[in-house]
Amino acid sequence: MTDRHHLLVHGGTFAAVGDRGDISGYRGGSAPDGMFVQDARHLSRWQLTVDGAVPDTLTPVADGDTARCVLVPRGGRNEPPAYTLFREQAVGDASFVESLRVTSNRPVPTTVRLAVTADADFTDQFELRSDHRTYTKAGAVRSRQSLGHGVEFSYRRGEWRSVTTVTADPQPDTVEETGTGARRLVWTLDLEPHGTAELVLRVMARPHGDRRALRVPRSPAALKEQLLAREGRFMEGVALPAGWPELSAACTRGLADLAALQVPAKGPDGEELRVPAAGAPWFLTLLGRDALLTSLFALPYRPRLAAATLPALAATQATDAGASEVAQPGKIVHEVRHGELAHFGQVPYGRYYGSVDATPLFLVLLGAYTEQTGDTGPARRLEPHARAAVGWMLDHGGLTSRGYLVYRADQGGLANQNWKDSPGAICSAEGTRPGGPVTAAGAQGYAYDALRRTAWLARTLWQDGTYADLLEQAAGDLRDRFQRDFWMPEHSFPALALDGRGEKVDALASDAGHLLWSGLLDKEYGEQVGRRLLEPDFFSGWGVRTLAAGQPAYHPLSYHRGSVWPHDNALIALGLARYGLHDEARTIARGLVDAASATGHRLPEVLAGYGRDTHPEPVPYPHACVRESRSASAPLALLTAVGGA
Numbered sequence: 001m002t003d004r005h006h007l008l009v010h011g012g013t014f015a016a017v018g019d020r021g022d023i024s025g026y027r028g029g030s031a032p033d034g035m036f037v038q039d040a041r042h043l044s045r046w047q048l049t050v051d052g053a054v055p056d057t058l059t060p061v062a063d064g065d066t067a068r069c070v071l072v073p074r075g076g077r078n079e080p081p082a083y084t085l086f087r088e089q090a091v092g093d094a095s096f097v098e099s100l101r102v103t104s105n106r107p108v109p110t111t112v113r114l115a116v117t118a119d120a121d122f123t124d125q126f127e128l129r130s131d132h133r134t135y136t137k138a139g140a141v142r143s144r145q146s147l148g149h150g151v152e153f154s155y156r157r158g159e160w161r162s163v164t165t166v167t168a169d170p171q172p173d174t175v176e177e178t179g180t181g182a183r184r185l186v187w188t189l190d191l192e193p194h195g196t197a198e199l200v201l202r203v204m205a206r207p208h209g210d211r212r213a214l215r216v217p218r219s220p221a222a223l224k225e226q227l228l229a230r231e232g233r234f235m236e237g238v239a240l241p242a243g244w245p246e247l248s249a250a251c252t253r254g255l256a257d258l259a260a261l262q263v264p265a266k267g268p269d270g271e272e273l274r275v276p277a278a279g280a281p282w283f284l285t286l287l288g289r290d291a292l293l294t295s296l297f298a299l300p301y302r303p304r305l306a307a308a309t310l311p312a313l314a315a316t317q318a319t320d321a322g323a324s325e326v327a328q329p330g331k332i333v334h335e336v337r338h339g340e341l342a343h344f345g346q347v348p349y350g351r352y353y354g355s356v357d358a359t360p361l362f363l364v365l366l367g368a369y370t371e372q373t374g375d376t377g378p379a380r381r382l383e384p385h386a387r388a389a390v391g392w393m394l395d396h397g398g399l400t401s402r403g404y405l406v407y408r409a410d411q412g413g414l415a416n417q418n419w420k421d422s423p424g425a426i427c428s429a430e431g432t433r434p435g436g437p438v439t440a441a442g443a444q445g446y447a448y449d450a451l452r453r454t455a456w457l458a459r460t461l462w463q464d465g466t467y468a469d470l471l472e473q474a475a476g477d478l479r480d481r482f483q484r485d486f487w488m489p490e491h492s493f494p495a496l497a498l499d500g501r502g503e504k505v506d507a508l509a510s511d512a513g514h515l516l517w518s519g520l521l522d523k524e525y526g527e528q529v530g531r532r533l534l535e536p537d538f539f540s541g542w543g544v545r546t547l548a549a550g551q552p553a554y555h556p557l558s559y560h561r562g563s564v565w566p567h568d569n570a571l572i573a574l575g576l577a578r579y580g581l582h583d584e585a586r587t588i589a590r591g592l593v594d595a596a597s598a599t600g601h602r603l604p605e606v607l608a609g610y611g612r613d614t615h616p617e618p619v620p621y622p623h624a625c626v627r628e629s630r631s632a633s634a635p636l637a638l639l640t641a642v643g644g645a
Contacts, residue, residue: 005031006061007626008091009280010227012263013037013205015096016281019060021069021087022047025119032128032281035203037094039285039339041128042164042205045119045182048087048100050112055085063600065227065260066090066220082106083191090220090227094210096203097220104191112189116201119182120153120164124341125282126349135346144183146175150201151183160340163206167216168199207338227260234259238301241644246593246601250635253601257632258298258305265336267311268385275312276305279605279628286336288313288358289419290630292365293567297633299365299372300640306369310378313362314385316351318392324348326410326417330392332358334417354414356407357443359389359397360450364518367453370461379457390454390471393447399474403481404439404498405447418443419568420511420546425560426497429507431553436500442511444482445518451475479520492528494521508548510538510568516575523579530581533572534588541612542595543569543588549609556609556619563621566592566603567630570637577641589638596635603631 005016015035017023023046026033035043048055048071055071062068067089072081086101104110122142127135140157150167172185189197202216217223235255240248262274265286277283278290291313295306316336318327325348326334334355342350366386370379379386393399398406407417415423418440426440427433455471458464486494488504494512495504512529515521521529533539537548543564547554554562569588576585595618596603605628608619625631 004060005033006063006067007280008065008067008089009260009284009627010091010223011093011260011274012277012284013091013094013096014280014284015043015089015091017046017061017067017089019069020048020055020057020071021061021067021089021098025121032125035091035096035205036125036281036284037205038207038210039125039337039342040162040207041123041125042094042120042162042207043096043118043203044121044123045117047117048085049115049117050083050085052113052115058084066224080105082110083112088220090217090223092217092223092226094205094207094212094214095216095223096205097217097223098201099219099221100199100201101196102189102191102198103196104194107193109193110191110195112191112197113186114189114199115176115184115186117178117182117184118151118153118166118203119180120155122153122155122162122164122340124339126339126341126347129282135341137340142181144181146183150185151175157340158344160208160343162208162340165204165206166201167204168201170199208340208343231256231259234302241639243644244593246597247589247635247639247644249601250593250596250603251639253596254603254632254635255302257602257627258294258302258629261627261629261632265308265312266315268315268381271311273308273312275308276629276633278630279625281626283625283628285338286312286316286333288332288334289355289361290628292358292361293571294629294633296361296365296368297567297570297630297637297640299368301636303369303373303375306365307375307378310362310366310369310382313358314382317385317388318351318353322353324412325350325352326354326413327351328353328392328396330359330388330390331396332362332389334358334414348412352413354407354410354417356397356405356417356440357419357446359392360405360443360446362386363389363450363454364446367450367457370457371453376461379461383457383462386454386457390451393450394474397447398437398439399447399478402437402439403478405443406437406439408437416440418511420509420560422559424558425546426505427507427553427561428505429551429553431561434497434499434505438500438505439498440511441482441486441494441496441509442514444478444486445515445520448475448478448482448520449518451478482520483522483525487525493532494525494529507551507553508538510544510546510565510572513544513568513572513575516579517571518575519578526575526579527581530576530579530584533576534584536611539587539591540564540609542591542607542618544572545609547609549611554609557621558609559606559621559623562609564595564607564609565605565631566595566607566634567628567637570630570634570641573638573641582642585641589642592634592638602627603634604628605631
């Protein structure tokens with residue numbers, strides 16, 4: 001495919017369209033193609049033809065909240081276009097709307113035959129990824145039904161039901177079969193001299209189990225008004241730094257993205273919530289670690305995210321053990337999926353618990369929210385959930401038996417279960433992977449902070465001094481053990497992890513900065529680590545690399561072995577400020593803000609690790625999420641770390 005993809009996002013719905021506004025039905029690859037709701041593709045083909053031909057692109061779709069393009073019929077220099085087509089598209093909640101305006105350029109009446117070919121294959125998102133997996137779907141049936149004003153596509157597999165309805169105003173003259181399952185909506189438009197005709201097409205998705213009474217907005221403009229209103233409400237009252245306009249712009253862009261990335265969830269009592277999704281396109285769903293870090297970054301400015309994330313994760317907290325889901329009592333969920341394959345157990349991600357760090361981060365957020373807002377309601381309501389989370393850390397997590405939080409590779413899911421969760425992310429400086437259970441450094445910092453904050457809640461709110469003493473003792477012991485077992489004197493730096501034999505995994509990695517954020521290191525060690533992270537092999541000029549350059553394992557285009565992650569750097573900046581290294585924190589903030597300024601003030605999920613000294617523009621990572629909640633909230637964390645300096 002030569003067409004670029006442009007992503008439109010609204011809550012739990014996204015659409016990826018090409019430069020002409022078309023959807024081709026492409027399968028596989030790093031970028032999706034279609035309109036997706038709850039992990040299923042509800043619009044797999046959406047192609048415009050005029051007089052039987054694909055029009056040429058005069059102005060391609062540009063990035064924005066709506067997709068706009070200008071098209072003309074094919075011709076040459078000596079054959080001016082007979083008409084011009086102005087196309088605008090937007091997504092809403094389980095909906096997609098297009099307005100199509102055709103304007104004649106001739107002084108005489110003109111007839112135009114316009115057609116939109118539509119289809120819905122209801123393919124699960126996991127079938128479209130580039131991992132070459134296939135899934136059996138016995139008994140699945142797709143059907144199409146022509147309506148007077150459009151067409152309805154439906155899908156059935158056992159109890160699973162999904163529907164996509166396409167309607168048009170004015171209604172099409174005919175709805176044609178194509179021989180492929182798609183349907184072609186056709187209009188014959190008679191235009192007056194220099195006259196204009198306009199069509200509005202609306203797509204409504206009905207995912208399985210969704211019984212909400214939804215209405216498709218009347219036009220893309222109406223949808224854009226809704227989104228702008230939501231963004232305005234979300235950003236209202238946030239004080240941004242006037243003295244650093246680039247940081248202010250990054251915060252504004254990030255807040256707008258966070259407003260669009262909120263997806264529905266339910267609390268422990270079934271209450272309706274909206275929580276930050278991890279990112280679009282592939283992760284427009286609740287991921288525990290991502291939602292927790294996003295809520296922590298935004299906490300001083302938008303505590304409502306934390307107030308929704310905490311009960312949503314409490315509602316999905318594991319109560320029983322489950323091998324395929326890596327579930328254990330008290331564990332906080334890593335990923336929640338709503339698609340067909342998850343429903344039938346063909347992928348383990350319906351509720352998947354393959355994360356060693358979501359559980360301590362849940363406790364960190366609960367304590368931080370209570371401390372910063374003074375709102376004790378969530379901490380009182382979620383006390384049983386918090387105690388269960390602590391119980392998981394001490395028992396199944398490994399703190400009592402092994403002295404640390406430990407994870408084992410999950411053959412059906414994730415090999416690594418810390419934030420660097422790609423298969424080779426945890427490695428030695430030479431690139432070898434550790435054997436046996438893995439003890440990742442960053443997760444120990446989160447556990448330390450979680451124990452301390454929960455001890456404070458127990459002492460001040462739950463009136464349980466004995467429990468508080470136990471947690472404080474556990475935190476102190478963890479700190480002492482960590483500095484003994486992880487510190488590498490020859491590098492004046494902590495190891496990335498311990499392997500199954502307790503040997504140090506000696507790669508020099510950015511995870512050390514997370515230890516500053518959590519306060520796990522003594523002041524002397526913390527200052528050494530903080531300064532080391534700003535040396536040239538670590539700091540690219542745009543941010544701290546996940547792995548220091550010069551090590552055999554380093555690769556600037558690896559997902560976790562040398563790339564630059566904005567949220568990783570935001571945690572590092574907060575940690576540097578905590579240890580009094582304010583100049584270093586400002587250096588990281590300036591690098592990230594400059595990177596954002598080069599990309600429309602939006603920070604991507606991840607950047608390549610190439611240095612700014614040889615690459616004066618940030619190099620994108622090829623498979624990054626276009627919008628990612630942790631990166632969207634990272635400028636807010638920088639604002640907390642350095643203010644407007």
